[in-house]
Amino acid sequence: MIKINTLGAILFSALTINSFAQSDEKVLRELFTEALENQQSYKWLGELCAIGPRLAGSTGAQEAVEWGFQTMSKMDFDTVYLQEISVPHWVRGAEKATWEGKATSFPYPLAVTSLGGSVSTPPGGLVARVVEVGDYNELDSLGKLGKLQDVIVFYNYPMKQHFIKTFHAYSDAVKYRWMGAVRASEYGAKAVVIRSLTLRTDDFPHTGSMTYEGAEKKIPAGAISTIAADNLSRMLRNDPQGKLRLVLESQDFGRTVSYNVIADKFGAEYPEEIMLMGGHLDSWDLAEGAHDDGAGCVHAMGAADLLMKRKSPLKRTLRVVLYMNEEFGLDGARMYAKATEEQDHVIAIESDAGGYIPRGFSFDTDSVNLLKIQRFQPLFVPYGLFEFIPGGSGADVGQIRGKNMVLGGLRPESQRYFDVHHAATDVYGAVHPRELEFGTAAMAGLIYLLDKYDIPSRPRKN
Amino acid sequence: MIKINTLGAILFSALTINSFAQSDEKVLRELFTEALENQQSYKWLGELCAIGPRLAGSTGAQEAVEWGFQTMSKMDFDTVYLQEISVPHWVRGAEKATWEGKATSFPYPLAVTSLGGSVSTPPGGLVARVVEVGDYNELDSLGKLGKLQDVIVFYNYPMKQHFIKTFHAYSDAVKYRWMGAVRASEYGAKAVVIRSLTLRTDDFPHTGSMTYEGAEKKIPAGAISTIAADNLSRMLRNDPQGKLRLVLESQDFGRTVSYNVIADKFGAEYPEEIMLMGGHLDSWDLAEGAHDDGAGCVHAMGAADLLMKRKSPLKRTLRVVLYMNEEFGLDGARMYAKATEEQDHVIAIESDAGGYIPRGFSFDTDSVNLLKIQRFQPLFVPYGLFEFIPGGSGADVGQIRGKNMVLGGLRPESQRYFDVHHAATDVYGAVHPRELEFGTAAMAGLIYLLDKYDIPSRPRKN
Numbered sequence: 034m035i036k037i038n039t040l041g042a043i044l045f046s047a048l049t050i051n052s053f054a055q056s057d058e059k060v061l062r063e064l065f066t067e068a069l070e071n072q073q074s075y076k077w078l079g080e081l082c083a084i085g086p087r088l089a090g091s092t093g094a095q096e097a098v099e100w101g102f103q104t105m106s107k108m109d110f111d112t113v114y115l116q117e118i119s120v121p122h123w124v125r126g127a128e129k130a131t132w133e134g135k136a137t138s139f140p141y142p143l144a145v146t147s148l149g150g151s152v153s154t155p156p157g158g159l160v161a162r163v164v165e166v167g168d169y170n171e172l173d174s175l176g177k178l179g180k181l182q183d184v185i186v187f188y189n190y191p192m193k194q195h196f197i198k199t200f201h202a203y204s205d206a207v208k209y210r211w212m213g214a215v216r217a218s219e220y221g222a223k224a225v226v227i228r229s230l231t232l233r234t235d236d237f238p239h240t241g242s243m244t245y246e247g248a249e250k251k252i253p254a255g256a257i258s259t260i261a262a263d264n265l266s267r268m269l270r271n272d273p274q275g276k277l278r279l280v281l282e283s284q285d286f287g288r289t290v291s292y293n294v295i296a297d298k299f300g301a302e303y304p305e306e307i308m309l310m311g312g313h314l315d316s317w318d319l320a321e322g323a324h325d326d327g328a329g330c331v332h333a334m335g336a337a338d339l340l341m342k343r344k345s346p347l348k349r350t351l352r353v354v355l356y357m358n359e360e361f362g363l364d365g366a367r368m369y370a371k372a373t374e375e376q377d378h379v380i381a382i383e384s385d386a387g388g389y390i391p392r393g394f395s396f397d398t399d400s401v402n403l404l405k406i407q408r409f410q411p412l413f414v415p416y417g418l419f420e421f422i423p424g425g426s427g428a429d430v431g432q433i434r435g436k437n438m439v440l441g442g443l444r445p446e447s448q449r450y451f452d453v454h455h456a457a458t459d460v461y462g463a464v465h466p467r468e469l470e471f472g473t474a475a476m477a478g479l480i481y482l483l484d485k486y487d488i489p490s491r492p493r494k495n
Numbered sequence: 496m497i498k499i500n501t502l503g504a505i506l507f508s509a510l511t512i513n514s515f516a517q518s519d520e521k522v523l524r525e526l527f528t529e530a531l532e533n534q535q536s537y538k539w540l541g542e543l544c545a546i547g548p549r550l551a552g553s554t555g556a557q558e559a560v561e562w563g564f565q566t567m568s569k570m571d572f573d574t575v576y577l578q579e580i581s582v583p584h585w586v587r588g589a590e591k592a593t594w595e596g597k598a599t600s601f602p603y604p605l606a607v608t609s610l611g612g613s614v615s616t617p618p619g620g621l622v623a624r625v626v627e628v629g630d631y632n633e634l635d636s637l638g639k640l641g642k643l644q645d646v647i648v649f650y651n652y653p654m655k656q657h658f659i660k661t662f663h664a665y666s667d668a669v670k671y672r673w674m675g676a677v678r679a680s681e682y683g684a685k686a687v688v689i690r691s692l693t694l695r696t697d698d699f700p701h702t703g704s705m706t707y708e709g710a711e712k713k714i715p716a717g718a719i720s721t722i723a724a725d726n727l728s729r730m731l732r733n734d735p736q737g738k739l740r741l742v743l744e745s746q747d748f749g750r751t752v753s754y755n756v757i758a759d760k761f762g763a764e765y766p767e768e769i770m771l772m773g774g775h776l777d778s779w780d781l782a783e784g785a786h787d788d789g790a791g792c793v794h795a796m797g798a799a800d801l802l803m804k805r806k807s808p809l810k811r812t813l814r815v816v817l818y819m820n821e822e823f824g825l826d827g828a829r830m831y832a833k834a835t836e837e838q839d840h841v842i843a844i845e846s847d848a849g850g851y852i853p854r855g856f857s858f859d860t861d862s863v864n865l866l867k868i869q870r871f872q873p874l875f876v877p878y879g880l881f882e883f884i885p886g887g888s889g890a891d892v893g894q895i896r897g898k899n900m901v902l903g904g905l906r907p908e909s910q911r912y913f914d915v916h917h918a919a920t921d922v923y924g925a926v927h928p929r930e931l932e933f934g935t936a937a938m939a940g941l942i943y944l945l946d947k948y949d950i951p952s953r954p955r956k957n
Contacts, residue, residue, distance in 0.1 A: 069656045194531045194929070197878055232929060390910055392879065416659055417854065417908070419881040446879070446908070448852055448929045467656070467694060467910045 057485075061412055061478045064339050068474035074335030075466040077104060078388070081330065082321035082461040088149075089315040089358035090122030090289050097314045101294035101355045105334065109341040110353075111299045115292040118368040120358045122289040123150055125318055126282030129158070130226065130257060132268055134275020141268070143261035145226065146238040146319065147281045148210060148254045149361055150245075154224065158280035159253075161185045161223045165269055169208075169216060176220030185277050186217040187269075188227040189262055192451065199232060199447040200386070203454075206230055210241050214254040224253040224279055228262035230451060236260045237456040240317050242361060253281045291357045293365045298341055300349040306491060307373075308480055309352045309381040310336055311429055313359035320459040324450065327461075328388030328469060330355050332443065335473035340480060347484045349379060356429045359385065360455075363428060370432035379491065380483055382441040382476060383427025387453075388469040389445035393420025394479060397431070397440040402489045406439070409482050418475055420444055437489045441479070443472055519947075523874055523940045526801050530936035536797030537928040539566060540850070543792065544783035544923040550611075551777040551820035552584030552751050559776045563756035563817045567796065571803040572815075573761045577754040580830040582820045584751040585612055587780055588744030591620070592688065592719060594730055596737020603730070605723035607688065608700040608781065609743045610672060610716045611823055612707075616686065620742035621715075623647045623685045627731055631670075631678060638682030647739050648679040649731075650689040651724055654913065661694060661909040662848070665916075668692055672703050676716040686715040686741055690724035692913060698722045699918040702779050704823060715743045753819045755827045760803055762811040768953060769835075770942055771814045771843040772798055773891055775821035782921040786912065789923075790850030790931060792817050794905065797935035802942060809946045811841060818891045821847065822917075825890060832894035841953065842945055844903040844938060845889025849915075850931040851907035855882025856941060859893070859902040864951045868901070871944050880937055882906055899951045903941070905934055 068074070081100060087093040098115065105113045125147055131140035164180060165187040166172045172188075175181055188209040196202035209227050217225045229239040236258045245251045257265065268275060294314065300306060312329020316322020333353045340351060357365035382394070393413070396403055403423055410421040425431065426440035433440070445468075453459040487493075530536070543562060549555040560577065567575045587609055593602035626642060627649040628634045634650075637643055650671040658664035671689050679687045691701040698720045707713045719727065730737060756776065762768060774791020778784020795815045802813060819827035844856070855875070858865055865885055872883040887893065888902035895902070907930075915921040949955070 065659065066657045072656075194534075195528045197527065199929075390908055414881070419876070446852055448933075449927055452927075465911055465914075467661075471910075 057412055057482065060481060064477045064481070065416055065474040067339055068335065068470040069467060072466050072470055073338055074331040074473040075469050077331045077334060078323060078327050078464060078469065079461055081327045082323050085321060086318040087314060087316045087322055088318040089120040089291055089361050089364070091318065094291055094315050094357065098292045098294055098357065101314055101330065105294065105296040105353065108296070108338055109298065110296040113296040116295055116369060116372060117290060117292055118357055118364045119288050120291045120364050121150070121361055122286040124284045124286065126153065126284060127280055128255070128282065129280040130255065131278045132265060132275060133160070133278055134268055134272040140278065143265055144236045144238050144258040145255045145261065146240050147283055148243040148256060149240055149317065150243060151254045151281055151283060152251045153283050154253045154279055154281045158278055159223055160276050160278045162274065163187050163265065163269060163277045165189050165266055172216060181217065181220035181222045183221060183223055185279060186222045186225045187265060188213050188225060189266055191228055192230055192232050194232060199451050202232060203230060203451060210256065211243055214243060214252050215245060215248040218248050218250045218252045222252060226255045226257050226279070229256045229258050231259060231454065231456070233452050234259050237458055239454060239456045240319060241455045253279065255279065255281045293357050293369055294355040296353045298337065298347070298351040301346040302348040303491070304350050306349040306377050306379045307352050308349050308484060309354055309378055309430065310476055310480065311354040311356055311381065312384050313356040313365070313429055315358050315360055317360055317455045319455065319457045321461055322459055323461045323464045324387040324453050324459050325455065326359065326385045328464060328472070329384035332384040332472045332476055336477035336480065339474065339477040349484050351480070359429050363432065366429040366432040370434065374434070378433050378435045378438050379489055380439045380480070381426065381430035381433050382443065382479065383430040384443040384472060384476065385427045385429065386443065386447065387445045387450045388464040388472060389449060390468040391418050391443055391445045391472045391475045393418045393422065393444045395422050395424030395426070395442050395444055397424065397426045398438065398489065402439050405486070405488050413475065413478065416471060416475065439483065439489050443476060445472060519874055519944065522943060526939045526943070527878055527936040529801055530797065530932040531929060534928050534932055535800055536793040536935040537931050539793045539796060540785060540789050540926060540931065541923055543789045544785050547783060548780040549776060549778045549784055550780040551582040551753055551823050551826070553780065556753055556777050556819065560754045560756055560819065563776055563792065567756065567758040567815065570758070570800055571760065572758040575758040578757055578830060578834060579752060579754055580819055580826045581750050582753045582826050583612070583823055584748040586746045586748065588615065588746060589742055590717070590744065591742040592717065593740045594727060594737060595622070595740055596730055596734040602740065605727055606698045606700050606720040607717045607723065608702050609745055610705040610718060611702055611779065612705055613716045613743055613745060614713045615745050616715045616741055616743045620740055621685055622738050622740045624736065625649050625727065625731055625739045627651050627728055634678060643679065643682035643684045645683060645685055647741060648684045648687045649727060650675050650687065651728055653690055654692055654694050656694060661913050664694060665692060665913060672718065673705055676705060676714050677707060677710040680710050680712050680714045684714060688717045688719050688741070691718045691720050693721060693916065693918070695914050696721050699920055701916060701918040702781060703917045715741065717741065717743045755819050755831055756817040758815045760799065760809070760813040763808040764810040765953070766812050768811040768839050768841045769814050770811050770946060771816055771840055771892065772938055772942065773816040773818055773843065774846050775818040775827070775891055777820050777822055779822055779917045781917065781919045783923055784921055785923045785926045786849040786915050786921050787917065788821065788847045790926060790934070791846035794846040794934045794938055798939035798942065801936065801939040811946050813942065821891050825894065828891040828894040832896065836896070840895050840897045840900050841951055842901045842942070843888065843892035843895050844905065844941065845892040846905040846934060846938065847889045847891065848905065848909065849907045849912045850926040850934060851911060852930040853880050853905055853907045853934045853937045855880045855884065855906045857884050857886030857888070857904050857906055859886065859888045860900065860951065864901050867948070867950050875937065875940065878933060878937065901945065901951050905938060907934060
């Protein structure tokens, strides 16, 4: 029985693929051709990046909201609107780290940046001995011996090169950025610095979110570049009594108002069924957020543009959401999910893993939907997308709760992503026009197929 | 019958894959881990690029030969040797192109470079009207009307964005670089310039090989950047009588001596059966040839290093060939193929498509071998290599003629390749360490499997 069923499934699958092969192959070919020839997403990304950094609460973020609203208003959407949200307003100040020990005859500079939301060091900075720890086990051992009192804890846990997908290396290491200050403050540390979360050896520090949840005392937290981390580690071995002078200034202005930008093209047959594509408008404040997540915004906008320019309209409503403040609290995503919980989201696809050449999609859905979607994979292989796998969607669309829905995430090649992630290197020039446009076309193609084949299914009159 | 056969094949295939899955998965995992953690290929590439440009016949090429010989002599090979060849010795001189027309009030500079082997312009350069042609049809139409006499022909044929793999766009456009001078000289043109072969809009001219074969008169040939091509085209429309002043100086020193660098690790069981991995040591003279083809050299060297460091020796002989002068006449490849025609090459894998993240391999072999190799594909998918397709191998290993052999080519992601190809942008910094090492490990993994499973087959005593 198993053999026959397998055979049946294979034959059915082959027939089904053939049945959609010709017309759907043609549509995908058109979408990719249009994207590669016009490079509309890449042009939009240039405009967005020209605004500069877009940390939630900043004027850059506000300009980005206006840009998103104006740009999508010129497209073929039926409606474009803003959704008000509350976001933090934290502003980075002077930042400096210098090693003052016998290993150098002068204060040796180490490239440093504050983690997002870090409290400020006192005026003039703080000076303290540094204790390097490899991981939390070592932190606990030293902390329980009282050796971390009044020191700067230096978490030197690297992203591990052996991981194949760099996001796995990130997941493995990010706990030191997120919880490092809380954990070190328990043992009386004055501040923490972490090794930047990148797989490159270079001199760019990488910022990112952190928490003080559960901390009795908030201590400043920064990241130093991987070169600085290697240097600091070496100098510490030579001179364990050397000190680090740390200036991490910032100001917390409480909360302010910002917006998600939302655009709808109503479906021709089932307008109440929403197919969402999204990215986040905000970025960290060290660069232009070209990959994170300007790329995701223009992927969604570009894919919508390709689909709306086709002659035959989509059956379901196409929605683009440019989320505000993914980086610093998910405020936009939470507000959006709450405000739309009565709406029927059938699909929500996020692009928030960079503008690199796409290798596929991951899907958070049930196995019936997944199998249906995986049947489309051969249509995408000619364009280099071969991974149609179960997995997470994205931090923003992942907030949406719905029954029988398809949450998905575009999966670009990940090798270069953490070279630029949350660092000064995340600029327009780091995005390749063709690689970006492959992502746009892939998202458009996926939405086209899901709409055409009514995936996930909903009750129909016929 | 067909159904049952299909089922049988599927079940057999599944069983076979399972039978090698555990041990072979483990070996591949080890090879990729070692490559990603040690990054030996990337370190070697840094040394090779530090030499500078390595055009055949240049001192840089000679230094590269010495570097290859010395470096491989320190590895675990049984023998390392040089194979003498004859190569051209052509040296680029001053290069300048300026538009002198009414559209600008001053000579407007256009970024230009000579094609490889171009004859020199006369002392002081030449000045002539420019006629732009889109393709050879237009050339012939205008030429037959006598409109190309004494002009500079400007081939403004772009690489087409709609191609998915950029090598196809290159194949489509490269005929204007290769034959443009010959074709234009037939109509009395004084010189030619082509639009550079890249998909980017930037200001770097791209050189490359050309021919004078069949030309009664050799005329100078250059490439201008894509920005210069767009500017020249626009200025020509405004002012068809404007002139281009073209300085393309070079010297041809005839031929000189150079070398292929060859290293062998004798096989433990079948030393007469040769598994070759190769890249080319020479580069164009505008940059470091990091992707083209420093990457290929260190792919082959790094893969050999990984394989020779394993405890169990390979059954067949492993050979690395660093070819000289792929770019400017294939001299090394031709000499190698001729000198070794009595040897039994079972496998020859080339890496000459850049150091970008690999997407698979193409194979020039019979269908029996191809099907056997394609069964390995699932082992590589976790590392992002999914294409195991029939296709070309490479210009160098493609010279080898043998019976029942596997010629193969590593196929990296191609989107960024022509950004740097034959241009000043092909430098070490354009190569990503992890992306490069994926190629090294993939080549090692493929050779490991072909050796273990005796592909292609040879008569055995048992």
